[in-house]
Amino acid sequence: MRVGLVQMTSGEEVSANLDAAIAGLREASVGGAQFVLTPEVTNVLSSSRKVQEALISHEEECEFLLALRAEAKALGVWVLLGSLAVKTHDPDGRFANRSFLISPLGDITARYDKIHMFDVRIDDRESYRESSHYRPGDRAVVAETDFASIGMTICYDLRFPRLYRELAQKGAQILTVPSAFSPVTGAAHWETLLRARAIETGCYVLAPAQCGQNTEKRSTYGHSLVVAPWGEVLADGGTEPGVTLVDLDLDDVEQARARVPSLTHDRKFEGP
Numbered sequence: 001m002r003v004g005l006v007q008m009t010s011g012e013e014v015s016a017n018l019d020a021a022i023a024g025l026r027e028a029s030v031g032g033a034q035f036v037l038t039p040e041v042t043n044v045l046s047s048s049r050k051v052q053e054a055l056i057s058h059e060e061e062c063e064f065l066l067a068l069r070a071e072a073k074a075l076g077v078w079v080l081l082g083s084l085a086v087k088t089h090d091p092d093g094r095f096a097n098r099s100f101l102i103s104p105l106g107d108i109t110a111r112y113d114k115i116h117m118f119d120v121r122i123d124d125r126e127s128y129r130e131s132s133h134y135r136p137g138d139r140a141v142v143a144e145t146d147f148a149s150i151g152m153t154i155c156y157d158l159r160f161p162r163l164y165r166e167l168a169q170k171g172a173q174i175l176t177v178p179s180a181f182s183p184v185t186g187a188a189h190w191e192t193l194l195r196a197r198a199i200e201t202g203c204y205v206l207a208p209a210q211c212g213q214n215t216e217k218r219s220t221y222g223h224s225l226v227v228a229p230w231g232e233v234l235a236d237g238g239t240e241p242g243v244t245l246v247d248l249d250l251d252d253v254e255q256a257r258a259r260v261p262s263l264t265h266d267r268k269f270e271g272p
Contacts, residue, residue, distance in 0.1 A: 001147055004028025004036040005224040005244040007237040009212040010045045014055050017043055018064055020241065022071050027243045029075040035147070037080040037208040038068075039224075040155050040180040041097065044085055045214045049133055056095055058087045065100065073106030078145060082178025082208055083114065083154050085134075094135040099152050099178060101143045109145070112152035113137025116160055122184050130156070140167060148173045148250055151203070155179040158193050161200060168201035169263055173253045175203045180210035186221025191233065198227040202257035204248055211239055229256035 006024030028036040072079040081100040097114040117131040151167030211222025224237030
């Protein structure tokens with residue numbers, strides 16, 4: 001099967017982000033993709049709570065989501081809407097960073113809320129506290145499609161290998177990692193971590209990414225990657241917006257796991 005990764009530079013103009021997402025879906029579909037993926041926070045990327053509050057909607061009122069569902073149906077393709085920032089009804093008013101799997105009929109078949117919050121201080125100039133704007137999810141998700149079982153994750157989840165191991169042990173053949181990685185941590189860790197998650201699980205890893213200067217204060221690394229179950233990088237989307245097309249052979253999942261069946265070799269231990 002063929003997959004298409006849409007690399008974007010989402011910013012604070014929701015309509016422009018929607019146009020870019022739809023254009024990416026259409027380009028991928030014309031290129032033969034049956035499964036198209038967009039990055040984390042496809043709808044709006046902003047570090048301003050005031051801006052987010054003005055632009056973000058509840059899921060049931062989200063026109064961005066409705067438009068992408070309609071586009072998936074019109075094109076007849078599976079879509080992973082990498083994530084949307086959506087409002088919740090939580091008393092503290094925090095948002096959710098939510099990934100959606102959409103069928104070729106336009107139906108939402110699975111949702112996943114990002115579990116791990118990016119609360120880090122990279123250096124004196126660059127720090128993030130995602131948990132101040134977003135509340136963490138608490139449920140891992142393996143979604144079933146007519147072509148594969150998909151383990152859904154988002155960005156900073158990538159640093160928590162236990163999540164990926166459990167997804168694979170629950171049947172995932174493809175792991176999705178839509179992201180908006182920092183240029184600093186991206187250059188240092190992005191490819192290494194994605195390859196490690198593929199090797200550890202024997203899964204394909206599909207990681208559509210944000211790229212470029214998203215806002216005055218925020219830029220992202222790009223380099224959307226497709227990694228094979230044996231750890232080879234099959235495609236790199238570079239640093240500019242665009243679409244990356246790759247053909248997957250799911251037999252490679254079983255072959256990789258047969259060669260090194262580590263998913264079945266867990267042992268209990270005590271300590272430290």
